[in-house]
Amino acid sequence: MEVGVEVSSSRGAPLGPIRKPGDPAxxxxxxxxxALKPDTRHLTKTxxxxxxxxxxxxFARAEGGAGLxxxxxxxxxxxxxxxxxxxxxxxxxxxxxxxxxxxxxLGVWFLGRSCRCGSDTAVLAQPPPPPPPxxxxxxxxxxxxxxxxxxxxxxxxxxxxSSPPGRRACPPALGASRLSxxxxxxLRRRLLGLIEGHRVVIFSKTYCPHSTRVKELFSSLGxxxxxxxxxxxxxxxxxxxxxxxxxxxxxxxxxxxxxxxVGGCDHTFQAHQSGLLQQLLQQDPAYDYDLIVIxxxxxxxSCAQEAAVLGRKVMVLDFVVPSPRGTAWxxxxxxxxxxxxxxxxxxxxxxxxxALTDSRKFGWEYSQQVRHSWATMTEAIQSHVGxxxxxxxxxxxxxxxxxxxxxxxxxxxHKVKATNERGQEALYTAAKFVIATxxxxxxxxxxxxxxxxxxxxxxxxxxxxxxxxxxVGASYVALECAGFLAGLGLEVTVMVRSVLLRxxxxxxxxxxxxxxxxxxxRFLRKFVPVEVQQLEKGLPGRLKVxxxxxxxxxxxxxxxxxxxxxxxxDSCTKTLGLEKIGVNISEKTGKIPVNGEEQTSVPYVYxxxxxLEGKPQxxxxxxxxxxxxxxxxxxxxxEKCDYVNVPTVVFTPLEYGCCGYSEEKAGxxxxxxxxxxxxxxxxxxxxTVACRDSNTCYEKIICNKLDNDRVIGFHVLGPNAGxxxxxxxxxxxxxxxxxxxxxxxGIHPTCGEVFTTLETTKASGLxxxxxGC
Numbered sequence: 001m002e003v004g005v006e007v008s009s010s011r012g013a014p015l016g017p018i019r020k021p022g023d024p025a026x027x028x029x030x031x032x033x034x035a036l037k038p039d040t041r042h043l044t045k046t047x048x049x050x051x052x053x054x055x056x057x058x059f060a061r062a063e064g065g066a067g068l069x070x071x072x073x074x075x076x077x078x079x080x081x082x083x084x085x086x087x088x089x090x091x092x093x094x095x096x097x098x099x100x101x102x103x104x105x106l107g108v109w110f111l112g113r114s115c116r117c118g119s120d121t122a123v124l125a126q127p128p129p130p131p132p133p134x135x136x137x138x139x140x141x142x143x144x145x146x147x148x149x150x151x152x153x154x155x156x157x158x159x160x161x162s163s164p165p166g167r168r169a170c171p172p173a174l175g176a177s178r179l180s181x182x183x184x185x186x187l188r189r190r191l192l193g194l195i196e197g198h199r200v201v202i203f204s205k206t207y208c209p210h211s212t213r214v215k216e217l218f219s220s221l222g223x224x225x226x227x228x229x230x231x232x233x234x235x236x237x238x239x240x241x242x243x244x245x246x247x248x249x250x251x252x253x254x255x256x257x258x259x260x261x262v263g264g265c266d267h268t269f270q271a272h273q274s275g276l277l278q279q280l281l282q283q284d285p286a287y288d289y290d291l292i293v294i295x296x297x298x299x300x301x302s303c304a305q306e307a308a309v310l311g312r313k314v315m316v317l318d319f320v321v322p323s324p325r326g327t328a329w330x331x332x333x334x335x336x337x338x339x340x341x342x343x344x345x346x347x348x349x350x351x352x353x354x355a356l357t358d359s360r361k362f363g364w365e366y367s368q369q370v371r372h373s374w375a376t377m378t379e380a381i382q383s384h385v386g387x388x389x390x391x392x393x394x395x396x397x398x399x400x401x402x403x404x405x406x407x408x409x410x411x412x413x414h415k416v417k418a419t420n421e422r423g424q425e426a427l428y429t430a431a432k433f434v435i436a437t438x439x440x441x442x443x444x445x446x447x448x449x450x451x452x453x454x455x456x457x458x459x460x461x462x463x464x465x466x467x468x469x470x471x472v473g474a475s476y477v478a479l480e481c482a483g484f485l486a487g488l489g490l491e492v493t494v495m496v497r498s499v500l501l502r503x504x505x506x507x508x509x510x511x512x513x514x515x516x517x518x519x520x521x522r523f524l525r526k527f528v529p530v531e532v533q534q535l536e537k538g539l540p541g542r543l544k545v546x547x548x549x550x551x552x553x554x555x556x557x558x559x560x561x562x563x564x565x566x567x568x569x570d571s572c573t574k575t576l577g578l579e580k581i582g583v584n585i586s587e588k589t590g591k592i593p594v595n596g597e598e599q600t601s602v603p604y605v606y607x608x609x610x611x612l613e614g615k616p617q618x619x620x621x622x623x624x625x626x627x628x629x630x631x632x633x634x635x636x637x638x639e640k641c642d643y644v645n646v647p648t649v650v651f652t653p654l655e656y657g658c659c660g661y662s663e664e665k666a667g668x669x670x671x672x673x674x675x676x677x678x679x680x681x682x683x684x685x686x687x688t689v690a691c692r693d694s695n696t697c698y699e700k701i702i703c704n705k706l707d708n709d710r711v712i713g714f715h716v717l718g719p720n721a722g723x724x725x726x727x728x729x730x731x732x733x734x735x736x737x738x739x740x741x742x743x744x745x746g747i748h749p750t751c752g753e754v755f756t757t758l759e760t761t762k763a764s765g766l767x768x769x770x771x772g773c
Contacts (some may be wrong), residue, residue: 312634679768
């Protein structure tokens with residue numbers, strides 16, 4: 001059955017039919033309402049609603065009947081087919097007295113005339129497009145499983161409590177507005193976001209019997225509804241006031257199905273009886289894509305590919321804004337191009353240099369002078385990085401994911417603008433979006449920093465050896481880069497504003513610093529640069545850095561070939577147009593707060609990876625979160641990413657691996673008196689013959705005495721710490737305790753074996769130093 005609706009005045013003149021966008025019958029300007037009169041010769045009227053001079057007539061056509069004719073579009077047809085064709089412009093629709101919905105591809109057009117309706121049989125009315133955004137709080141429905149709240153939100157369920165005797169839903173007094181213009185526009189935008197982000201939205205009141213009937217109807221149809229009980233939220237009266245302006249319906253319930261305002265209780269049941277409701281429920285808004293992922297890093301690609309495997313139509317928008325030095329790269333994000341992969345390979349290059357030194361003690365003799373070629377190393381690494389980037393493009397192609405090398409920016413709900421490097425623009429729509437844009441290195445904001453300094457964005461493809469290098473910062477990126485540069489034989493200085501490895505266990509951080517000093521890295525503590533001047537041009541050239549003490553008025557100067565900034569990273573969120581659709585962003589960090597399912601304040605927008613507020617900034621975390629998100633959205637799964645006990649490693653020359661709490665954090669969470677900290681220095685067997693220091697490597701575990709001595713913190717500083725930590729992290733996921741460690745037989749002789757033999761606690765005060773050559 002095909003279903004349509006004719007809206008007419010009480011005199012019988014049609015005011016406008018339901019139409020599909022782009023219907024050629026309405027391309028030409030309409031001179032009179034008669035031009036819009038539908039051809040009903042092959043239609044059967046299934047119902048009529050008369051209210052205050054407006055009549056809504058429902059038509060149906062049996063299977064095999066003639067076309068709906070000019071003026072009535074067949075709801076449920078595929079685009080480009082049906083009655084009169086396709087293609088009406090929104091402007092012409094408005095000139096003819098009709099207003100299109102923000103997703104007109106549903107084949108529904110609404111009358112835009114004003115009428116004051118006091119019953120649930122009000123004429124279907126189209127909400128206007130979203131107003132300009134504001135910074136007010138966005139309507140944010142809680143996710144599944146969240147606790148009830150009186151904030152304006154989303155309450156999922158089928159039927160509310162029954163109505164108290166003699167009590168009915170009361171519309172708000174609309175004579176005097178309680179909202180300022182800005183607040184009204186903000187609330188309207190939030191309501192549109194809620195409506196556009198869900199299949200069925202019911203604005204209801206818990207004691208309204210008509211609302212209960214509607215809930216029971218959708219429950220019987222097995223339809224998951226998003227219900228907002230206006231008597232249970234603080235802004236309920238204001239919501240009803242703005243809703244009445246949007247729909248010309250002053251009563252509840254007010255029902256939206258796939259962004260179509262069906263009306264109230266009577267309209268909903270009438271639409272159900274005529275088949276219109278079923279047609280609307282079966283309609284998915286004809287967006288260009290089911291999912292658009294903005295950001296082509298590890299998390300975004302993982303989510304996109306999994307969604308495609310699950311049969312969804314997916315697009316990835318990815319564009320790398322060149323660094324101030326002009327460095328850009330291909331698909332794959334930070335990890336593949338300017339992060340984990342090239343960093344670990346350069347770390348390996350430095351380890352090989354140390355192995356050459358050790359090899360003489362193991363009997364290797366060589367007379368040739370050993371030199372390192374920066375050009376050879378970077379060329380080989382970039383060749384591998386390029387192959388990985390190409391592999392990711394190939395994987396997208398094989399999974400039928402559309403990849404567009406353009407910068408994505410929201411322009412309105414469900415729509416983004418994609419701008420390529422030539423400035424060409426294109427618009428795309430999607431039912432859901434995932435933000436996975438990651439972060440970029442931060443600059444100091446001092447004279448000469450952008451003109452003369454580099455960051456990790458530039459280092460791994462630098463076409464010349466950096467020479468004498470100043471590394472500004474004490475993050476893991478700073479120490480890793482300083483470590484492998486020193487391992488390659490360069491003179492390296494690290495300028496530290498406060499502490500090393502903020503957020504990591506500070507005892508371990510200081511031991512990392514001490515091990516780097518043994519390799520010749522110089523540390524300047526409590527200083528920050530205030531100016532960078534170019535003394536000589538060249539590759540690399542010479543730079544003068546003026547620095548100031550953080551504890552006084554002392555200043556100092558130094559001359560270096562290269563200045564590498566590694567002072568942190570900024571989230572790439574502020575130019576995505578997120579404010580236009582109401583996605584909340586932390587003003588302090590630029591990161592995006594999400595709920596337990598990676599959902600932002602706008603229901604159809606999600607985020608994964610480094611842009612998330614308060615989550616680990618690690619590639620495997622982003623990949624795991626992205627894949628599980630796609631499975632929840634499109635695969636009927638419920639598993640969420642576990643952000644607890646995530647292992648990580650700092651790839652300094654002597655690697656530092658950890659999982660769980662730092663000693664400081666464990667003391668805050670569990671109280672120091674409830675902890676046992678087992679520790680020891682150890683001497684790797686590989687170091688003995690080479691006579692390397694016997695008291696540099698260190699291990700410790702933190703155990704909660706109140707929880708069966710469960711291991712809540714794991715830390716190791718030594719060779720291959722990453723490989724060691726990975727295995728013990730799995731054990732911690734399974735509830736590893738000190739007793740289980742003691743019962744585990746170690747692999748001899750290995751560094752990991754030491755964890756199965758720990759006996760000394762810090763509280764005992766016993767010496768843990770090792771004897772060496």
